[in-house]
Amino acid sequence: GDSVTQMEGPVTLSEEAFLTINCTYTATGYPSLFWYVQYPGEGLQLLLKATKADDKGSNKGFEATYRKETTSFHLEKGSVQVSDSAVYFCALSAWYGNKLVFGAGTILRVKS
Amino acid sequence: KAGVTQTPRYLIKTRGQQVTLSCSPISGHRSVSWYQQTPGQGLQFLFEYFSETQRNKGNFPGRFSGRQFSNSRSEMNVSTLELGDSALYLCASSPATGPEQYFGPGTRLTVT
Numbered sequence: 001g002d003s004v005t006q007m008e009g010p011v012t013l014s015e016e017a018f019l020t021i022n023c024t025y026t027a028t029g030y031p032s033l034f035w036y037v038q039y040p041g042e043g044l045q046l047l048l049k050a051t052k053a054d055d056k057g058s059n060k061g062f063e064a065t066y067r068k069e070t071t072s073f074h075l076e077k078g079s080v081q082v083s084d085s086a087v088y089f090c091a092l093s094a095w096y097g098n099k100l101v102f103g104a105g106t107i108l109r110v111k112s
Numbered sequence: 113k114a115g116v117t118q119t120p121r122y123l124i125k126t127r128g129q130q131v132t133l134s135c136s137p138i139s140g141h142r143s144v145s146w147y148q149q150t151p152g153q154g155l156q157f158l159f160e161y162f163s164e165t166q167r168n169k170g171n172f173p174g175r176f177s178g179r180q181f182s183n184s185r186s187e188m189n190v191s192t193l194e195l196g197d198s199a200l201y202l203c204a205s206s207p208a209t210g211p212e213q214y215f216g217p218g219t220r221l222t223v224t
Contacts, residue, residue: 032212034212036215042217043116043118043202043215043216043217043218044204044215045215046212046213046214049210049211051211089155091155093211093212097167097168098143098160098162098167098168098206098211099145099157099168099170100145100147100157100204100213101157102154102155103154104154105154105155
């Protein structure tokens with residue numbers, strides 16, 4: 001079945017450091033890919049999306065490129081802030097329906 | 113536009129009881145999906161409704177059920193509650209124009 005694997009955390013960075021969170025997927029067909037962020041006590045917020053190969057999703061300084069050849073969708077940010085501390089989830093939505101398959105989540109901690 | 117709303121936000125129930133959770137999607141969204149989030153299993157898909165019909169279902173026992181009304185509002189019901197049903201239940205709605213899903217704040221269910 002479809003699955004998403006993302007790097008284990010927690011990831012601890014200093015403010016203004018470069019962030020990469022790795023995400024790879026297994027799916028039949030051509031899924032859409034997403035990054036969601038969850039702050040303590042809240043639901044999930046859509047951070048960015050990509051719906052086809054080579055698409056780059058971007059939002060709030062975060063970027064991810066849909067790489068079909070490596071089945072990856074790594075999240076990057078050039079300079080993290082303390083306010084970016086949260087749990088980040090990589091997810092896919094298969095071509096056949098509205099069902100999100102999530103990775104396990106990666107905790108990001110940013111220190112000032 | 114108002115976001116996805118869920119009620120109640122917190123709920124404490126006793127084992128063996130049943131519970132009903134409610135979700136109001138973003139205006140104009142006709143697809144509503146439900147997810148369960150636990151520390152052990154992560155985010156798991158429960159079911160999806162579109163135009164009052166269940167379109168997709170995850171691997172949960174029959175104690176978990178849902179429905180959607182003509183105004184797209186949705187409810188999920190869990191009967192004969194078990195301790196393992198303690199979780200954050202998240203509702204998400206989708207526009208007709210894309211695969212992304214927008215989440216509500218969730219209902220935190222505690223079964224004692």
